[in-house]
Amino acid sequence: xDKVVQSPLSLVVHEGDTVTLNCSYEVTNFRSLxxxxxxxxxxxxxxxxxxxxxxxxxxxxxxxxxxxxxxxILNITATQTGDSAIYLCAVEARSNFGNEKLTFGTGTRLxxxx
Amino acid sequence: xxxxxxxxxxxxxxxxxxxxxxxVPISNHLYFYWYRQILGQxxxxxxxxxxxxxxxxxxxxxxxxxxxRPDGSNFTLxxxxxxLEDSAMYFCASRGPGPLGRTIYFGEGSWLTVV
Numbered sequence: 001x002d003k004v005v006q007s008p009l010s011l012v013v014h015e016g017d018t019v020t021l022n023c024s025y026e027v028t029n030f031r032s033l034x035x036x037x038x039x040x041x042x043x044x045x046x047x048x049x050x051x052x053x054x055x056x057x058x059x060x061x062x063x064x065x066x067x068x069x070x071x072x073i074l075n076i077t078a079t080q081t082g083d084s085a086i087y088l089c090a091v092e093a094r095s096n097f098g099n100e101k102l103t104f105g106t107g108t109r110l111x112x113x114x
Numbered sequence: 115x116x117x118x119x120x121x122x123x124x125x126x127x128x129x130x131x132x133x134x135x136x137x138v139p140i141s142n143h144l145y146f147y148w149y150r151q152i153l154g155q156x157x158x159x160x161x162x163x164x165x166x167x168x169x170x171x172x173x174x175x176x177x178x179x180x181x182x183r184p185d186g187s188n189f190t191l192x193x194x195x196x197x198l199e200d201s202a203m204y205f206c207a208s209r210g211p212g213p214l215g216r217t218i219y220f221g222e223g224s225w226l227t228v229v
Contacts, residue, residue: 042222043205045217101159106155
C-alpha cells in the first residue's frame with residue numbers, strides 16, 4: 001500500500017520566520033510528488049516535482065525532491081499570516097492497472113502568528 | 115485561470131437518500147477524479163474516470179457509488195443510499211492530456227452532511 005507521511009503535523013511560528021515542511025513516501029511506480037495548500041476548501045496546486053535535486057520556486061515558496069531518499073521538503077521564507085493553511089503532500093503513482101492516482105499525506109497545519 | 119467547478123457547495127441529506135454531486139471539469143481535460151475528505155482526516159482517492167469509463171476505484175468506492183459523464187461537460191458522483199459515514203467533503207479533480215497535463219486541479223468541494 002502506498003504511504004505518504006508528513007511532518008510535523010502542526011507548526012506555529014511568528015510572522016517573518018522560515019519554515020520547512022517534510023514529506024516522505026513509499027510508493028510503487030512513482031510518477032510525481034505534488035504540494036497543495038488547503039485553506040478553507042479545495043487544495044490549491046503549488047508544485048509538481050518529478051526529478052531529484054531540481055528546486056522549484058514560486059515567490060517565497062520553494063520545494064525539492066530526493067528520489068533516492070524518498071522525500072521532499074517545502075520551504076516558506078519570510079512567512080506571512082496569509083501562509084496559514086494546511087499544506088498537503090501527495091504522490092502520484094501508477095497502479096498495477098496502469099492508472100495514476102494521488103495518495104495524500106495527512107497534511108501539516110501551519111499557523112503564522114502576527 | 116480555468117477551474118473545476120462543483121455543485122452543490124453544501125448538501126444536507128437524510129440517511130438512505132440518494133445524492134448526486136456535480137462537477138464541471140476544466141474543458142480540455144480528459145482524466146477525472148473524485149476524492150473525499152472526512153473532517154479531520156486525509157484526502158482519500160475514490161475513483162478515476164477516463165474515456166467514458168472507470169479506470170480505477172478504491173475500496174471505499176463500493177456498489178453504493180457510481181460516476182457518470184452524461185454529456186460533454188458534467189461529471190457526476192452518485193451515492194445511492196447515503197450512510198452517516200458518507201459525511202465528508204467530496205472533491206472533484208481533473209487533469210489534462212499528455213505529459214504536460216500531469217497537474218491535477220481540484221474543485222472547491224461539495225460538503226455532504228448525512229443526518
